[in-house]
Amino acid sequence: MKRNLRFYFALLFAKGTALVLKLIGRKGTSMPGSWAIILCPDFLGRMPRPKTVIGITGTNGKTTVSNLVEDVLAQCGYDFTCNRAGTNVATGVASSLIANSTLFGRPKKELAVFELDERSAPRILPYLKPDLLLCTNIFRDSYKRNAHVEFILDILNQYIPDSTRLVLNADDLLCSSLKPHNRRAFFGIDLLPGEVPEPRNLVQDVRSCPQCGSPLEWEFRRYHHIGRARCPQCGLASPVPAYRVTALDQHSRRMTVQGVDGPQDFPLPNTNLINVYNALSAVALLCEFGLPKERVAQCMDKLTIVESRYNEVAVNGRRLVLHLAKGQNPIACSQACASARLCPGKKAVLLFLDDAHDAAHSVENTAWLYDTDFEFLNSPDILQVVAAGPRHWDVYVRLLMAGIPPEKLCHMEHPLDAAAAVDLSQVDTLFMLYDLYAVELSKQIKGQLKERMAAAPAPQQGKEDASHAD
Known part of the structure; x- marks a missing residue:
């Protein structure tokens, strides 16, 4: 979209709001972005985007993964825009872009990393057009806001741009089915020693094949619908992950990730399986971005999970x-x-x-x-x-x-x-x-x-x- 007088007025007003907030000691607020979108509803579509945009979305884990990715990139010397101090909805993304732009909206940094609320995809993804997008998982969430898994799946399928390269959870049949014609890479965790192959969860949102509706055959189910499955009727199966955890050392807090070029050990902030998935997805995203896996492993040795999590x-x-x-x-x-x-x-x-x-x-x-x-x-x-x-x-x-x-x-x-x-x-x-x-x-x-x-x-x-x- 071309920039018009309404856009520039909204941009200048938002920058003025940010300056006032800074003078009174308020930081990390999405108010500048809120005013920009109120004054110019298609503000994100008109705002120039950085040269490269990385997005991180999904039901659970996206904040933790975003923090891990940003910390590694910072250690590697990248200067980037992010919404870590704000919100993951449209107003927070707009505020981050405004804060890191010139008076007339030109981006000050060539790279942006954004945590993106999956429910807000219609208001963000068509305009931001991420070059690389990670989806951690797709689960049921707040009934009032996120309804059911198919609802979120449909939103993401509709609004993820065809040009976006994806990094997806191979152990989630919903997540791995996103935008099937887009370029993609998968991550997953093998069944580890001591794991129970059939959990006792109340909720399992994927009991039948998402493609033909036939009962699924499970190689293992780690929790809820996370695991490896195939459909004997139509042949749909969990994809083979390019980034695959084959071993987990609880004592030394390390995971072994098997990739196309061999195994690599990575340090872990925490060995809870949820956080192993979080760390693995960060590794997959960073490697797909272009960082050498050895450098990622070196940086992860210094990382911790945010205390609020x-x-x-x-x-x-x-x-x-x-x-x-x-x-x-x-x-x-x-x-x-x-x-x-x-x-x-x-x-x-x-x-x-x-x-x-x-x-x-x-x-x-x-x-x-x-x-x-x-x-x-x-x-x-x-x-x-x-x-x-x-x-x-x-x-x-x-x-x-x-x-x-x-x-x-x-x-x-x-x-x-x-x-x-x-x-x-x-x-x-x-x-x-x-x-x-x-x-x-x-x-x-x-x-x-x-x-x-x-x-x-x-x-x-x-x-x-x-x-x-x-």
Whole structure:
């Protein structure tokens, strides 16, 4: 699209807004982009794009993967535009482009890396036209916003440009089917020693062939619909990944990735399988971008997961693990519960899952609680589950339906009371699972728990159990 007077007025007004926000000490806001799109609805279509644009989308993991990719590129000396400090919707992308452009909109940097909300694809992808686009996975998400997996799949298929080169999850039959005529590369994880080939998840969105509707035959199913499958009727099968994890070393936190030119070991910030997928997808994207895999491995040795997503500390012989669970997202929350179950030792779990943002604007939908695998918390080594927040009664009922004995449960309305309700006498690991909008709350409770843990007697076997991190 050609730039017109309306575009330039919107651009100058947005730049003025950004300057005012900077003067009053407000940063990382999407307000300049919001004003630009209000004043010029097709602003993104008229805004000049950087020479090369990398996009990262998908239901779960896109923030973590975006941060990993950006950190590696920064270590390699690339100067790029990104929306790390803003939002992943159209207004956040517009704000990032505005902040990194001249007075008349010319990009100051030749490379851009954008985390992109999959639901916002119609307002972003036709204009931004990414050269390289990673899709981490496609799962059900918020019922009110993302409906069902086919809904998101149709949006992405409709709005991903034909020219965009794709990096896709081979272990997700929905994700791997995106834009079949586009150039693509796949990543995946082989069935690893000790894995159960048939999980016990409540939700499995892909039970029949997406192409002909016949029942699928599974080589293995890792969780939900993530795994390797084929259709005996039409021949549809999980693609062969070009980037394939063949081994995972929990102790040294390394994964072996088999590529077309042989194996390569990569360091991992965390060996939880969800984060192995995140790290693998970042590796695949960076290699497809053109970085040597040896250089990627060297850079990843210095990386960590953003603390708002995952954080672990040791206090007086006990571990405190903070794990983002994403309220109203049954898949992400289920995997957080599975992570708590798989952790060795005696554990207590705190749940802060209320969507405060949604509750402030409408009525929070609680149906997602019944798609979430809270049954994973019904384990002999999980001694206590504490639920807190405005919806604590709803969560309590769901936990009872998951078979968790009432004597193990504690629930309350005020989250700040939860730290005092945890019984530290028997546990050596505390898990805190919290919603995206409860990050600041989790930090407050983390401080309270650390004080209690420091003052409490150390568990008899705490040091031994703590050695089995991850």
